[in-house]
Amino acid sequence: RHITDREHTAESNEPDVQIVVSNQTFANETRELRGALVDLSVATSTNIVNATSVISGGFSVSQKGKYPWLVSIRSSSGFHFCGGALLNKQWVLTAAHCKVRRSDKCVFATLARKGNAGAIVRGVGDVKTHPQAATTMYNTWTYDFELVKLDEQLLYSDYVRPICLPAQFIAGQSCMLAGWGRIKAQPAEYAEFLQEAEITTKQKNSCGSYTPLIDDSSFCAEGRASACNGDSGGPLVCEDSSGRAFVTGITSWASSSCKIGAPSGFGDVSAVRGWINQIIST
Structure with a gap:
């Protein structure tokens, strides 16, 4: 390869x-x-x-089921190219730029980037891209959201469970990013197992030189880690005071060097909650 x-x-x-x-x-x-x-x-x-998806500066996850809503989206030949978040028994939220195909597979309950041992696999039954999804002058995406309908409903378990939608975006939250992908941009080095990192959401006008990339459908977050090739489409997960988890963001972009401490960009899920609910409730 x-x-x-x-x-x-x-x-x-x-x-x-x-x-x-x-x-x-x-x-x-x-x-x-x-x-x-x-x-x-x-x-x-x-x-x-x-x-695609990867975390630079993250740590390996050893506990299966720690992120039961996390999805590895793979090609028909098994190559992981994007992450996603399970919303209910049949719908997954990912990024529009992932451009999921009907021939792709959604893999649940796994820590490994390759293989399906012990995992649950579903095919793609339908794909709905946000109607306002488009590339920007910076070659990033606005309204970078896509909904993937599984070809067969899932059964919930300790390892497969949906995540909640947020009512609003809150800056200053410490949140968890998890995914498979590069742990170093150059030379390319991929993680064999799921990686996680803690980063903090920022005010939309406080992303430094990256602020022009932020619009009503996105936000940035930063910390001692960065998203990187292969983390696209994966959820940024924040918790409320009761410990309930929400998919606050969908990974969209990061610095070309996956520089630790540089902001990463996320689709603001609260901005499209109405569209999501309209699709997944039918």
């Missing part, structure tokens, strides 16, 4: 944008790794890598 990079230059005037598209080749198919990795330098140039 190898990754090839193609560099392009965007036509937008301010800031200059450099795009690096990474492709993953496996079996007899080539698919674009999903996700946007962004780096705004002092010179206001933006490096964007389209990729």
